[in-house]
Amino acid sequence: MNPRTRLWLVATGGAGLAALLVAACLRLPDFGGDRHPYGDRAVRASLERHVANTVASVNFDQRAFDTLGELTILFAAVLGCMVLLRQTRDEHRAPPEPADVALPVRRYALLVLPVALLTGLYVVAHGQLSPGGGFQGGVVAATALHLLYLGADYRALERVRPIGPYEAGDALATSAYLVTGVAGLIGGSAFLANTLLPYGMFNTLASGGTVPLLNAAVGMEVACAVVVLLAGFLDQAVEIVEEGEDGERDDDGHDHEEPGK
Amino acid sequence: MTAVLHVLPYLVAAWVFLAGAYGLATSRNLIHAVGCLSVCQAATYVLLLAVGYRDGATAPVFSDMAPGTRPVVDPVVQALALTDVVVGATVTALLLALVVQVAKRHGTVDPDELTELRG
Amino acid sequence: MNGWILTVTAVLGAGVGATLWGVATGPLRRRVVAQNLSTALACPALLLLAQGYERPAYVDLALVLALLGPVGTLVFARLLAGELAGDPPRAGALTWSAAALGAGVVLVLCVVEGPSRALVKLLVVGALLVGGNLLASRALSGGMTGARRG
């Protein structure tokens, strides 16, 4: 189909969908309305179980089964990336040249790295109290690790990141979530039931029964998953070369290229 | 002002979704197309959170305020969106991994030049 | 409505709006600077929002942005070094004024807050914000690699 025809199709379809969406928007309850039956019930249920952050209670208790699904999507996407970005028969690895990063950048990276890791842990740990949790904190911690690539070079990162343990950690954290769920089933009530542990003092780190456990499992899963994911891309972009392709001469050796290539 | 505000968030979500879909359909670069897809995804978050908003309310987080003192917004949509944001990023990564392989095997990331599957 | 939120509206409307314009148009060197400025402006905005809504818990967002915003800019600086080398961005004045805005906001909030644990957090955010953005800006304008590459 030539671009012109396609544009016509997009215009027709887009116009129809736009009309539909606008008509629907006009019939939606006004923005900021007061009717949120499910939301109000969720807040009450969260307070009953001594979880200060209602969102965490919805995520890791009331709708923990959804989170299991999301967690699995994450797990599957990472496993899929690993398979898709594997080194194939016609490729080999060429170790990159050490990069030469300016001293201030290097110092900044080394200074911020521990701070960022701590922040990640803090965000995970306080998940059931204040905004944050396993999903956010895991990403922060994993991103922090890659300051080593930005501030030093890929080899420095590889030294602290043997990929095997992270892959195993990813899978084990997923299993931990599932095992907690099955424990709920065996412990007499239902799958993922939060009835095994005491709910603790409201607004403390140990409150909420299994919520902190599931939260921690998610944090570990996400952190490991992101590390593995980025490892796949970094390997492809920096190390893996096809037959006949030049190795990376210089880690920053980008040719000056016209954009839009 | 208020009449507009009552639907503006929804309209913005619809606009963002349509814009992303337009970009996807007319993209000349698969990396750009994946970026457009994440724009579409952002539309869903905007819509979800707009649906859950309540005038004059605050976040349903009681670490720094006592329960019941202020009205709170709907936590359910937040929970739905929050997990999806992170998961969406990894799905984007999966798509990008496929783009890398398309570039390797076809030598191009321009959808106009991918002509192997047709008819 | 209070003064804090009003300030946020202004910062977002004028400041972030302008960086949006900057990032969407013009040569690459301008776009990377605009991207850096957008985080440098959004972070104080988040701090002000926390104050305006009277929710200290929201400060965590500013903390994460102050940490990861410069990291994001470093990503661009690192992976676009080749393209930026021939045409390095120079935006000293803008960067310094954004830093000054950030520092000013943190200072005002510190004064309002008074000595407490929250103050420490604010100071950490402020230090990360100002330091990170100045460094990221420097990395963009060719300071990423050492002397060997010139």
Place this chain on the structure above:
Amino acid sequence: MHRLLPLLVAVPLLGAALLAALGRVLPRVVAESVGCAVSAGTAALAVVLLPHSSPPLVEWAGGWEPVRGYGVGIVLVGDGPGLGMAALVSLLTLAALAYSWRSFDEPPHGHTGAFPALMLLFQAGMCGFAIAGDLFNAFVWFELMGVVAYALTGHRVEEARAVQGALTFAIVNSLGGYALLMGIALLYARTGELAMAEIGRGLDAGGPPDALVLAGFVLVLTGLLVKAAAVPFHFWLPDAHAVAPTPVCMLLSGVMVQLGVFGVWRIHGTVFSGPGGLPAGDVERVLMVLGAVTAAIGALMCWYQRHIKRLLAYSTIAHTGLFLLGVGTLTPEGDDGVALYVIGHAGVKAALFACTGILLDRFGSVDEHVLHGRAGALRGVAVMFAAAALGLAGLPPFGTALGKSVTEEAVGGPLTVLYVVVSAVTAGAVLRVAARVFLGLGPRPREARGEDAYETTGNGEEPETEQRLVRVPDTMTAVPALLLAGALAAGAVPGFADAVARAMSEATTAGLVHTSVHWTPVGIVLGLVSTLLAVGLAAVAVTRPELLAPPARALPLRRLQSGHVGDYVAWLLVGTTVLGVLALPAVLTG
């Protein structure tokens, strides 16, 4: 018993996590055996739960039973259709894993467990979707099966076509998924609930349908129909199914696409069938029109293919159209017929893909023209291929035939002709392939139009085994044989059809309306007619190829299938508009 429902998801997930964790150290045989064992265990669980599904099993995940009628948890519904789909999914996963046992392409270095782990994740996603009673939860599992399917489709990364097909698949289906999520958000805004039954009640309380309900319906349906590959959302399917590894194809064509239809049925039945939903007449119009067009285009394009896997993919589209027609009747008879049809089709289609996989691994090609007369030695495969083709046509007593005859009766009128013709054309195309490839009948097809022909040949596909097979492993032949036996049993075992019908009526009308499902003389005659028609078409095509060759008139239709992802997205947008227009009277008159 209902407490065990979540295990249908948890067991395969645990298996996958285990395989991924130990993937580096496990020998390949162990990893694959674990995969088979876990999927078999899940299948056993589904089969054990199935007899307990009347009244339907209901489980609130996390033990969050509703208080005074309102819950905060996620509800899982283990009714006959849901558990039946879960059982079908699990059995087919087991078949696919057994098919690939020790023969599928060498695993990625250090990731021996990756392929079985992904298959188990796929199974978990599909089972989760089948038993979901909560709209957002259904979306989550829907996304999971999508994500795994993209990765599995692109599994052979060294194949240019595989990665392209996978990317197209991924982009179109992700967009469909986001449309579905937008729809869910709209419905949540109106009703403030997420459980399907609650949303339905909320809509009913809101009076007659308006633009919001219409938009919710259209967006939700868009997501599901993309997965079900209804025209014009179908373009991704041939591109993806033709290039995916054979075991994955068995699952994609056998159950994943049908889960899209299942989703339409489930969500219409629980959310949109009340007075606040859409009037039956309008839903009927939407599904009937889309189903008829899908069936017709699928059958036509199926006939024109020479790439065997692509041909089978189009026949899946054609049959999806027939399923949509059956569901579109909105009658218990239609539901019963489609349920049986889906079961029989899963066995037959998976068997066909399995046989094609053997051809690919033995000869390194899946091109009808190139393989002409080359596979004569594979007698057993030839018999199975032909038998599956006859099953596709609806030869009694295959399950497909019984399902088709029941659905035909429910649909009635001129659409019966469509059923007969579509099943005959798709089966005729498969028989044509069988006659040429296995028997070497007819003249060798000429490469008429040189290299600018607008088609995808099946040449240049790499075998999926480590090297070309000299001897076909027993597992690879046993699996299609068993699948065919299953498809045969679905129609021939007395009482099976009635059990299916009972489960369906239990799920839809709490057992109040019971329909009896049995062979009728008309059904048998129609089945024989389409079989004869298929044989006749194949005979003509083989002996006088020019008579049934694609005319130049068909070229515009073929050009639509351009392989360009932008085109497919444009068609997706057009499709939503078409859905909206078809369902518009519901709002105008209501």
Place this chain on the structure above:
Amino acid sequence: MAEAVIVVALLLVAVSATAAVAVRDPVRQSLVLAVLGVVLAVLFTVLQAPDVGLSQLAVGSALTPLLLLLTVRKVRRRGRRDEEGGP
């Protein structure tokens, strides 16, 4: 008036999303997407969803740009090889 900040954030999201689509070069698009991520996080905060905002910040500020740029880098390195070695 409390809504003014919501309106501004919404408009910023709409504009930056449009820009992200209109900017066709992937490198430049990833810059716009980074800004879109930050703006979305601000919008989520004013919609009183700090949890989601935090998610968006964590993902949008560094992770997504890094993924996009690494992909661009790999693809371009290939393109360069094809130009040198190809016909």
